[in-house]
Amino acid sequence: MSMPEPKTAWRLLKSAGVKYVRFVIVDIFGRPRVDILPIDEAKDAFIDGVLFDGSSIPAYGGVNRSDFVAMPDLDSVYIETWNGGKTALIFTSVMDGSRPSLRDPRNVLKSALETVKARGYKPLLGVELEFFLVKGDPPMYADGGVYFDGHLLHTWPVLEEIMEHFHLSGIGSTKTHHEVAPGQYEVNIPAGDPLEVADKVLAFKILAKSVAQRHGYTATFMPKPFWGINGSGAHVHLSLWRDGENLFASVKEPREELKYAVAGILQNAIANSVFVAPTVNSYKRLVPHHEAPTRIVWGLGNRSAMVRVPYYGGRINRLEYRHPDPSMNPYVAFASIVFSAYMGVEKRLEPPPPVDTVAYELEGVRETPRHLGDAVKYAQESALLPEEFVKPYLALKEEEWLSYLKSEGDWEKTWNKITRWEYNAYLVNV
Structure with a gap:
């Protein structure tokens, strides 16, 4: 059309x-x-x-x-x-x-997609977007619910209104459920062209924040608003098509094209971290045993791995990249993800063997950056995106990191608590 x-x-x-x-x-x-x-x-x-x-x-x-x-x-x-x-x-x-x-993030994504599509590939991408409903300052979660909780007497009206307008506004159809942490929910942004999906992520954030505020809550996309419980992810599901065929679709055994794409994403995961996990608070989510990846590995149906290949009944049709969180700039994150997968396929990169153990217990494998400062440094060494965008972006992220250190002190003393600086910076601003 x-x-x-x-x-x-x-x-x-x-x-x-x-x-x-x-x-x-x-x-x-x-x-x-x-x-x-x-x-x-x-x-x-x-x-x-x-x-x-x-x-x-x-x-x-x-x-x-x-x-x-x-x-x-x-x-x-x-x-x-x-x-x-x-x-x-x-x-x-x-x-x-x-x-x-190319200072415009939408144009950065457009440029990456033009490169990929010129080679005959069509990427389709969807996002599982998690967020919290909170009240007060300092915030407290809006309910004590658990995964798939059905007794949401106080917050269901908020979710019901969000769901209704998700459809009516033109974002699409979705489903929602209570996530693992208290006060935490997930919606699915339907799969489509990555630029369209990135726009829908922003439209949804505007919608969710407005509806929540009307009900007396704050919808926050801060990755880790509370220590000791799961943070929020933005799990990206990606497939790559050519001539009407899903290059990732198979039964039981992953196709070579999917493995190449996985290899491209894993190879660039450290350099891309500042784009998919872009805040100081992001790295307090990336800790073991809270369903967020810390080891740069992949596996079939393994939610502790950075890249999970959904494996329901042995059927495969996409990969899931679990590194991103909802504070990401979706245009820049999607550009880095799509381009990494594309490079893997074009260069026929081979991934390491998939892991079927709990990845947090693995030793001798690459890990996510410790904090935003490290993520900025690694991106400076090997960023894939246009320098016209990357240079000012990294400079601003370096300022963000230094501002946190000036306010809160050494990372080693604050990595395991959520600070007032973070609430001021991220609770309503991402």
Whole structure:
């Protein structure tokens, strides 16, 4: 289906009762920045784009070169039905003069996908996105539930409303359940083109936070808001297609193409860590025995491994990368994941043997970085993504790490507790 003409898209939204348009510019951290226009004033922006000051959004531009244009992507429009349907979210891609800006995370993902698709591959990607419902400051989880808990008297109205608007807003169909930790839930972002899925991740975060706030809760995508219980992951499920065939589909034994992709992801896992686990708090999730990976290994149906190949009844059709968490910039994370898998297939990389033991007990294998500072260092040595994006991104992540150390002291003294600095930085901001 082709993208609608700008005037047609504007007319359809106006006739549907939309009063305001929120044009979304994604910042370097994956957070939505919005320019809000009444529907009549938005008509020109549909055609000519949104003009903005790039020097006021980290890493886009300096004060001496700050005039940017964000062009609406009319394939990525979501109606805020949770707010009465009077507002539309429209994602944009930023132009730097006549070319797409690679400071824009959406353009980074677009560039990676163009490379992969030019070789005849079609990646499909979905995400299991976990989050907490919390109350208060310091926060406490909203319930004492357990995995698949069915007695959610207080929080079910929140989940019910989120589920309803997930569908009505155009994000798609999903399922949800209570996760292992108290106050923790999971939704599935349906599989699709990675750019579309990344947009849906941001749209869902906006939806969930708005609905939760209306009920007196905070929906937080902070990876590890509470020590001693499971943190939240963003498990990425990936398949690679060519000429209408799923290259990962098999029965009992993994196909070579799947193993090559696994090898590419594992080989680049350390360098990609800062993109898929991008916060100080991310590395407090990546500790043993809480269903988060610490060893860079893979296995069939093994949830302690970094890459799990789902193996229900011996059928295989995708891989699951368990390293990412919901604080990720989904565009940058997906670009690094897809490109790593693609490189593995193209180079026919061989992975190590799969493991069927609990991976946390393995010795002599590579491990995830200890903390954000190490993750920044490793990415500087071998990042796969465009330098135009990576250089300012890593500089900002280095500042984030140093700010934490200045506030809280040595990592060795704080790695096993959640600090006030982290709540201030991440509880509502990721």
